[in-house]
Amino acid sequence: xxxxxxxxxxxxxxxxxxxxxxxEELSFxxxxxxxxxxLGPSGSGKSTLLRSIVGSQIITHGTVTVLGSSxxxxxxxxxxxxxxxxxxxxxxxxVRQNIAYFARILGLSATxxxxxxxxxxxxxxxxxxxxxxxxxxxxRVSLAIALLGTPDIVIxxxxxxxxxxxxxxxxxxxxxxxxxxGMSLLVSSHVMDEAMRxxxxxxxxxxxxxxxxxxxxxxxxxxxxxxxxxxxALVGGVGxxxxxxxxxxxxxxxxxxxxxx
Amino acid sequence: MIRTLATSGRVLQQIRHDPRTIALMLVxxxxxxxxxxxxxxxxxxxxxxxPAMIALFPFIVMFxxxxxxxxxxxxxxxxxxxxSLPLAKGEFILGYALAFTLIAILQTVIAxxxxxxxxxxxxxxxxxxxxxxxALDALLxxxxxxxxxxxxxxEFQVVQFMPLFIFPQxxxxxxxxxxxxxxxxxxxxxxxxPLSHAIDALNAIANGTEDSATTAxxxxxxxxxxxxxxxxxxxxxxxxx
Numbered sequence: 001x002x003x004x005x006x007x008x009x010x011x012x013x014x015x016x017x018x019x020x021x022x023x024e025e026l027s028f029x030x031x032x033x034x035x036x037x038x039l040g041p042s043g044s045g046k047s048t049l050l051r052s053i054v055g056s057q058i059i060t061h062g063t064v065t066v067l068g069s070s071x072x073x074x075x076x077x078x079x080x081x082x083x084x085x086x087x088x089x090x091x092x093x094x095v096r097q098n099i100a101y102f103a104r105i106l107g108l109s110a111t112x113x114x115x116x117x118x119x120x121x122x123x124x125x126x127x128x129x130x131x132x133x134x135x136x137x138x139x140r141v142s143l144a145i146a147l148l149g150t151p152d153i154v155i156x157x158x159x160x161x162x163x164x165x166x167x168x169x170x171x172x173x174x175x176x177x178x179x180x181x182g183m184s185l186l187v188s189s190h191v192m193d194e195a196m197r198x199x200x201x202x203x204x205x206x207x208x209x210x211x212x213x214x215x216x217x218x219x220x221x222x223x224x225x226x227x228x229x230x231x232x233a234l235v236g237g238v239g240x241x242x243x244x245x246x247x248x249x250x251x252x253x254x255x256x257x258x259x260x261x
Numbered sequence: 262m263i264r265t266l267a268t269s270g271r272v273l274q275q276i277r278h279d280p281r282t283i284a285l286m287l288v289x290x291x292x293x294x295x296x297x298x299x300x301x302x303x304x305x306x307x308x309x310x311x312p313a314m315i316a317l318f319p320f321i322v323m324f325x326x327x328x329x330x331x332x333x334x335x336x337x338x339x340x341x342x343x344x345s346l347p348l349a350k351g352e353f354i355l356g357y358a359l360a361f362t363l364i365a366i367l368q369t370v371i372a373x374x375x376x377x378x379x380x381x382x383x384x385x386x387x388x389x390x391x392x393x394x395x396a397l398d399a400l401l402x403x404x405x406x407x408x409x410x411x412x413x414x415x416e417f418q419v420v421q422f423m424p425l426f427i428f429p430q431x432x433x434x435x436x437x438x439x440x441x442x443x444x445x446x447x448x449x450x451x452x453x454x455p456l457s458h459a460i461d462a463l464n465a466i467a468n469g470t471e472d473s474a475t476t477a478x479x480x481x482x483x484x485x486x487x488x489x490x491x492x493x494x495x496x497x498x499x500x501x502x
Contacts, residue, residue, distance in 0.1 A: 017502055054345050058500045072499060077347040088338035092275045101274075104267035105348050129278060145342070 007032040007153055007184045008053055013062035015048050015207075022048045024207045026062070030186065030200070032152070035172075035179045037198030037215075038188040039231065045207040046188040047085050050157050053186065054082045067152060078106065081151035085158050087138040088145075091131035095122055095141050098130055102145045116144040119174070135162040143171075147178075154178070156187045160194065172197040195227040203234060210234055264348050268356025269363075272330070276364070286326070286368055290318035291375035298380035311382040312463035313436045315391070318372055319365040319399035320456060321427055327361055327406030328419045335410065340497070350494040358403045358490065365399025366392065385469025394466065397482050398459045404489035411496030430456035455485040 006029035015023040023045045030036055038046050051057035052064050055072015064071035067079055089098045096113065103113050117126055120140040130138060139159060146154055160168045172194065175185050179199065187198070195201050196215045203210040203218075211218070211234065215227065222233040276282060294314055301307040334340040343353060369392055376382040384391060405426055413419035433443070433451030440451045451457050458478035465475045 056341055056345055056500055058502050072345075074347075077345065080345070082342060082345045084338040084342055086338040088342045090271070090275055090337075090339060092278045093271070097271070097274055101267060101271040102342075102346065105264050105343065105346050107263070107347075 005032065006030055007067055008186070009063075009065040010049075010053070011063045011065075013049075013052060013064060014060045015045075015052060015057060016060040017048070022207050023052070026209050028202065028209060028212050030184065032184045033179055033182045034199040035175045035185045035187060035197070037195050037201045038186060038204060039192060039195055039201055039227075040190065040204035040210075042190055043206075044204045046190075046204055047157055048207075049204065050082075050155050050186065050188055054080060054155055056082075078149060079152045081146035081148065081154040083142050083146035083154070083156045083159055087130075087135075087142045089130045089138060089141045092129065094127050094129055095133070095137075096126040098141055099144050099148070103148050106149050108149050112148060116147050119147060120144040121170070136164065136167055139163065140171075150181075150183065152182075153184045153186065156185065158188055158190070160189060160191070168194075192227040192231050195231075203231065205235055262352075264352045265356045265359065268348075268353055269360040272357060272360035273363070275330075276360075282326075286322055286364060287371055290314075290322070290368060290372040291379075293318070294372060294376045294380060298376075298382070307380065308383060308467075310436060311376055311380070312384075312467040313434070313460045315369065315373055315376065315395055316398050316456065316459040316463050317431070319369055319395050320402040320459070321423070322368065323361050323365050323399045323402030324406040324409070324427060325420075325423060327357060327403045328410040328413065328422060329416060331357065331407055331410040332413055332416060332419050341501070344497065344499045350497045353497065354407055354490055354494050357407065358400055361403045362396055362400050365402075366396050369395035369399070382467070384467050386466035386471050390471060390475075391463065391466050394459060394462045394479065394482075397479065397486070398456075400486050401455050401459070401482055401489070404486045404493060407493035408489045408496065411493065427456075430454045433457065434460045436460065453481075455482045458482050 008030040010029070011027050013023055013026040014021065026049065038049065040046050048057055052059050053066060053071055055064075055066075055070075055076065066073075066076055069075050090101075093101070096117065099116060100110070100113050103109070117123055120143050122137070122140055122144060125133060125137055130141060133141070139162065143156065143159055146156065160171055163171065175187060176197070179185055187194075189195075195218065198215060200212065200214055201218060202212050213221070218227060218230045218234075219225070222230040224230040224233055294311070297310065297314060298307045331340075334343075344350075373384075373388070373391060373395070377384055409422040409426055410419055413422060433440070433447055433454055434457040435451065440448050440457065443451060458481045462475050462478040462482075465471050
């Protein structure tokens with residue numbers, strides 16, 4: 001699994017926050033040029049894992065290597081785009097002013113601002129103040145900022161939250177197109193249907209990596225029809241005891257109640 | 262340098278979208294100075310405390326504005342995003358300091374003009390020096406505000422920091438009672454506080470008695486600014502728990 005061409009290598013990563021173990025001994029490697037979905041219920045540690053890869057999380061144990069450098073290294077600040085879970089835009093600036101400010105911080109020109117505005121379909125809103133936007137539009141501003149300068153890796157923390165199905169589908173199409181240009185995208189979501197749009201999945205639960213596999217494998221191994229059921233089956237079958245291994249398990253547990261490990 | 266200016270420009274753009282804040286920042290000091298001079302009509306009191314008021318406004322306003330603005334950056338996630346980009350912490354802080362100092366200078370020009378030409382406050386010394394002290398005061402407020410925001414988790418807390426950081430300085434600066442008449446420990450403490458020096462300097466300028474003590478006062482204020490900016494930038498962390 002660990003190969004030299006991996007764009008992200010996580011090795012034995014543990015994160016403790018106020019004495020709670022948020023991430024527990026995670027190890028995995030991600031290949032470049034793919035859309036990788038990070039899926040798991042709320043509170044499973046997705047954001048913490050993404051922040052560890054960006055380098056803004058204090059980690060307790062283990063290493064995170066991104067594009068050959070340690071996560072958060074100065075050399076990576078031009079190469080890793082990061083969209084935080086909150087929209088992280090200035091409410092009292094227009095869409096354009098928001099994006100232009102971050103572009104100047106990255107040393108990019110006005111044409112790059114135009115490019116990401118067009119890419120995220122914000123042309124019509126570019127003169128609106130961020131506070132006057134809908135939740136979905138704010139998210140797209142945040143996404144536009146993360147795409148500035150075409151970074152090698154883009155880390156997106158729940159980018160499709162609050163979007164209507166049409167917009168959500170548009171965004172996933174954009175992610176696929178970007179991956180086709182060689183960009184690596186790590187996208188977190190707690191909506192399991194989005195799993196089918198990814199090239200590869202990381203399934204996280206209670207700070208442990210349940211499985212790393214393709215969407216097709218997920219369905220095959222759990223003998224389920226859709227990712228929602230598959231995830232429930234997986235959670236029920238593994239019980240949080242053995243990370244990294246997805247055991248096939250019979251379909252059970254209709255309700256979304258999680259059992260305790 | 263480009264990133265510092267980009268940050269200042271962005272902060273000013275944000276304020277430009279908030280005309281009410283601009284109006285409050287520019288007009289309120291003059292209103293209060295006018296009120297003071299009205300209260301003390303026909304007495305010498307306004308001539309005595311007028312210069313101190315010029316020191317207070319930029320200091321208090323910039324403290325509040327900066328601490329709340331940076332707290333908002335911390336809470337909205339924009340700070341975390343900025344710190345994952347090639348922006349040095351010093352560039353971020355100087356960007357803020359520069360933007361707010363510009364506003365403070367504008368605020369001071371209006372307040373001093375109002376105090377001098379409408380309320381009849383007499384300034385014997387150099388007006389330029391007066392503006393420089395006021396700008397320095399604003400910078401002091403900005404840097405202490407940056408520092409305070411690091412210790413606050415909520416807007417409620419940050420507003421409570423104002424009495425903590427500012428009231429003691431106000432009480433010990435010699436406005437209420439000359440510092441020489443304070444109990445000895447309070448006098449010594451007051452002598453080290455930056456607002457005391459700002460008020461001393463402004464009084465000297467108002468009376469036209471600037472001397473080496475005034476220069477020393479400016480240096481003390483500058484030292485406080487630098488110290489607060491350093492502490493402020495140390496509290497910005499690229500990695501957080």
